[in-house]
Amino acid sequence: MAQWPNLRPEVASVHAERMDHLFFFLTGVTLFFTFLIFGAIFYFMIKYRRRSETERPPATRDSRILEITWIVIPSLICIVLFFWGARLFFAAFNPPQGAMEIFVVGKQWMWHLQHPEGPREINQLHVPVDVPIVLTMTSEDVIHGFFLPEFRIKRDVVPGRYLSEWFQATKTGTYHLFCTQYCGALHSGMRGTLEVMSPTEYAEWLRDNATAESMTQMGRQLFTRLGCDTCHLADGSGTGPALEGRFGKPVTLASGESRVVDESFVRQAILDPGSLPLPNYRPVMPTFRGQVNEEQILQLIAYIKSLGSSERSQTP
């Protein structure tokens, strides 16, 4: 049978605690002004109730001082709220260096998740406690939303681009995962769980679910199978540019525009290479649209990322 709910969702991260402080402050502001206005209305309703039909109260003079007071005080409160909210927002979407990366692909109506070590999950995500986790998310079809209420964190999962969110669990347990952006017929069935485990349990889980290859290795196999390595030679002598050491660095396009080689850039280069012409290279690369799905693109990205840290020949 139904039980009486908690009044506060569980707090499973430092960010959730900080977000709640702002939430409670806002609740306090709301209660204060609600009681002030309701109180004043009830007080005036009783004190100044109409006592006779012919009553004609004299006019009250307008007060410039009162007007200024009730413009300035709410404005000051709003300024505090703005900076408080903006600072916390900035922190919420800027993951710390070296966070563990999990890849998320939303599709009607399930979540595909992949760990860098290779294991894949559906509608369930296992992560270790006390480790910052960054989710790199995209969608195979419509817009979804990745919401972890116990972590007070959510972001849309948009087709055609990568958005990220991050969290660091402070205690182990099982938590909710909801799709929050309406995505069609079974939107409310697009739910899952987040399992936060101790580091040893997580290591065990990884071992039990180990795949033959990590994401990087899957990406390298794809790289070969799709024939990417025919042109993208490591020493830079191929028809296409070498990809070693490129990830995260700026690149200048033939148009003179400067772009950073990030996840979205790589994705665009795979699906629509014609839109990213490079100086000194002929635009001969074909599109791979329809030949790779979003999960495979993420594997390719993982591989290209891994080339960034390699010490092999660097082409400037």
Added chain:
Amino acid sequence: MSTAVAEVPVQSQVHYLNANYGIKSWLFTTDHKRIALLYLGSITLMFFIGGAAAVLMRLHLIEPAGALVQPETYNKLFTMHGVVMLFFFLVPSIPATLGNFLVPMMIGARDLAFPRLNLLSWYVYITGAAFTLYALISGGVDTGWTFYTPLSSHYVTTHVIATAMGVFITGFSSILTGLNFIVTIHKMRAPGLTWKRMQLFLWSIYATSVIFVLATPVIAIALFLLVLERIFHVGIFDPAIGGDPVLFQHLFWFYSHPAVYIMILPGMGVVSELVTCFSRKKPFGYIFIAYSSLAIAMISFFVWGHHMFVSGQSVYAGFIFSALSFAVAIPSAIKVFNWTATLYKGSISYDAPMLYALGFIGLFTMGGLTGLFLASMATDIHLHDTYFVIAHFHYIMVGGAVMAYLGGIHYWWPKITGRLYHDGWARFAAFVIFIGFNLTFFPQYMLGYLGMPRRYAVYPAEFQVLNVMSSAGASILGVGYLIPFVYLLWSIRYGPIAGSNPWQSTGLEWKTPSPPPTENFEVPPVITGEPYGYAEPEHARV
């Protein structure tokens, strides 16, 4: 003053209702008062259609696994509820009924500037409604009232085009109405009626009309592009064919956020009239209330991005939208404080319209303050797309706009029909609606904070208690809305004669018989004083 009270109410012999008879005299009328009644009938029908969808939804949500329908049907219900209530009830509600009826009367004119355009706007509205009702009857649509792409442009197989066309068409009726009001208020005010002698309702209708004219074309563009992509596969919003899905959200909210103020600003105007009349005071800070309407209309165009903090929009754009969203809270706060101060040392009566007005002030305050949670970027991350948002905008739209609409209908009913309704029933209904409303929507704030996402046909069992409370409240609210429907209709035939000014208001619309003659005033009025001279003997304004 005693003479006015002793006066026996009489009904005028010939008025706009009995000037001529027959269905044609209504369908081809150019009288703004009759067009207002045409709108009143149509939007009341739409209100009950949208309300029926809401009742089914709340019944369904009594069980976590869903008590009534399949998820697909539930999705159609909330889409229809949103589309019908927003585009076909709330947007036209006060402007097209009370606004149409009252704007010429409050400025002492015979009619609006373009009477035939006014009639056309009703036909356009009916055409749009017909498209949408066709979509409903032939199987429904399940995109949500927000039509987010690429879901709506590519993935769903329901009647998106008919619904979008309905909304597209009805937008033109808004534009025509807005245009008519702007020209009328500028050009047709009675001699002596300067801007600062205008009743506050006119200021709010004027501000609303500006939004009508400037914002509505953008939703038309957005929906047109959506239909273009859906039929001809032109890549605009779907990334699979080279579009940008977030672009649609920008276009959609560029209209739909100002549209929120289309719905609430006229309500604020109504409340300004009610609070002054039933406390017999001139409004405290008239000029602040008047200018804050314009300020809201202006700023409302620059806050649309606060719907998109988690959509992947640039963080820095988010900062700007957050700051501007806080800014738009200030003029709303000014209004609330001034209304409350108006009550000070007044002579406050508890007539039904005043109960609605006071309910409005309290509920709008709560709705507005909980808007700050969503303007603040960090808390919005958690609350976005949860029931907290639903609760927030229903406090504004139902606790605010619908309360004001009902208050306005009750206030001007004697003017419109010449009859009084049963005061006891009216107060009882206001009370039932207030209780039912809060029981329905307050638990939804808690659900949202706990993390329950919106648009869920099934939900985890831990949310059940609050959902059952909400559904119980909805049944009370539903009954509350039916009561006025009954006694107001009853009063048309059996209610006592109202007389020209039963509330002893100073408004210009009360200076003529009830119901008014077709030409509104037997002698065109000349204005010599302030609009709210409650302290002056015999309201020496005209």
